Amino acid sequence: MARAKKVVLAYSGGVDTSVCIPYLKNEWGVEEVITLAADLGQGDELEPVRKKAFQAGASESLVEDAREIFVRDYAFDAIQANAMYEDRYPLSTALGRPLIAKLLVEAAEKYGADAVAHGCTGKGNDQVRFDVAIAALNPDLKVLAPAREWGMSREATIAYGERFGIPAPVKKSSPYSIDRNILGRSIEAGSLEDPWVEPPEEVFVMAKPIADTPDEPEYVEVGFEQGIPKTVNGNACDPVTLVTQLNAIAGRHGVGRIDMMENRLVGIKSREIYEAPALMVLIQAHRDLESLTLTADITQYKRGIEQTYSQLVYNGLWYSPLKEALDAFVRQTQERVSGTVRLKLFKGHATVVGRQSPNSLYAADMATYGEQDQFDHKAAEGFIYVWGLPTRIWSEQRRRS
Structure with a gap:
């Protein structure tokens, strides 16, 4: 018996999401699969991804450029909240999941689908983020997760895809699992699964090794209006340009690397490597500007709110009543958080060395x-x-x- 007739599938073009297409149709009786690839600034050319979906059996292959929405409506909200999961991870990957869920729900409603699907396994956080966000946006939609249920190994998954004309991926020498968007990269698996092993330089792309960074510091000024970053070195930027520029500037100086033991929502610890140069600089600058423009009681009380906020986002509760209430609190605190912060970038460090604001409480x-x-x-x-x-x-x- 078919679980659904028409399904919108979150699609990346990788093995799992490609195999999901014939699997949904042949094993679960889905009549029509529509794929949706969201461009969050991962840097990949999405036209080949769109064509690959058709080759795998999709009836429609959608590509959405969601970069500006991602930065403006998700990243900037998180910056206002100084969101850092476990005080270290700026949620660069997690922030993209509620947006993708929203795009899935909108596509399902537009095309008359009765279900949406994703390629998440049963071991990570993303399955929770997708399932819960979709349920919050449209509880009537079914959520299908074939990769969570099919029980196939990586080799078996590839073999299954080959039966339906999906070519096996070119074998990579890299054993790492990598997720990227405009805010940063997350890297795991391979030798990184040993917490004692130092991450090899090959896993990093955005933040240079310290040995290759300039021997002279660079200063950068970030301007904020009501807690939202607006300018870099005095130049007004749209959200995507602002983050792109800061990624390049901060990354050139080796800023933004994170190596941490992370407590996953599913109850296991995971060794995670992140790169998020712009996001780390923006949160640091924003927090410093708050110290100049907010009263002591608001600043101190907001720290607890920020921890709760970060946990909600990490745990997939972006669209939840508590998150909505915290958003209202955070936005109210940002009314006077305007001004400029100057940072010194040098050898992997971003140090605030100056701040000014027309709303300064410093006498x-x-x-x-x-x-x-x-x-x-x-x-x-x-x-x-x-x-x-x-x-x-x-x-x-x-x-x-």
């Missing part, structure tokens, strides 16, 4: 120790007495007992 005449000092030093004694009064009473009571 030089209160902070200075020079002759212009306007701070009332005499007021400190009374403040300290009242501030420390609960501690004083507690101490006296303890000494009496």
Whole structure:
């Protein structure tokens, strides 16, 4: 019995998603498979991917240029929230999944499909991100995950595809599994599965090795308006250009490499390597600008919100009531987060060395120790007495007992 008649499949052109096409049709009785390849800035030419889908048996092969939407509506929101999963991973890959899910749902509604599908296995985070996001956007749509259920090894999957005219991939010397978009790259598998092994230089593309970086530092200025990056070195940029430029500038200095043990949602630990030069610089600059323009209580309270926000995104809950509520909080805090941050890029490090804002809460005449000092030093004694009064009473009571 067919699980669905018409299916929209998230398509990358790789082995698994290509094999999904004949598998859905021949094993699960799907009558029509429409593929959707989303261009999130992964740098690949998608016309061959579109043609390959037809060769594998797709009735329609869609290609969506979603780069601007990805940066503007997903990455910039995450930057406003300083989103860093486990304080290290800026969610460069995870941020693309809710957008792809949205594109799948929209295509399904446009073409009258009764299901959507993806090529995720049962071991990673992406299956959760897709399934939950799709359910949030259209709970009536079925979600099919053939690769999670077919139980075939890599070799068996390739052999199955060959039966239906899908050529075996050219054998690669690289054993790594790589995912890329405009925000960065994630690299895993191969020798990286040993947490003790240093990542070989061959896995990195965006951030240069320290030995090959310039011997002189480079300064870059990033301008923000209400928490959204708008300019690089004083030049206004559209979202895609801004991220592309910063990837090149920061990557040239070896900035943006991450090597971490990551706690996956499915309960296992995974050694992950990431490159995200622009995203790391933007979050660092944005957080610093917040320290200049937000009051202490908002800044400190927002740190907890940021951790929760990062976990929601990582765990596939982009379209959830809590995430929506946190978005409202974050956006309200950004109303006065405008200004410019200057960073020094040198030998793998991005260091904030200057910041300015028309909404700065820094009062030089209160902070200075020079002759212009306007701070009332005499007021400190009374403040300290009242501030420390609960501690004083507690101490006296303890000494009496």
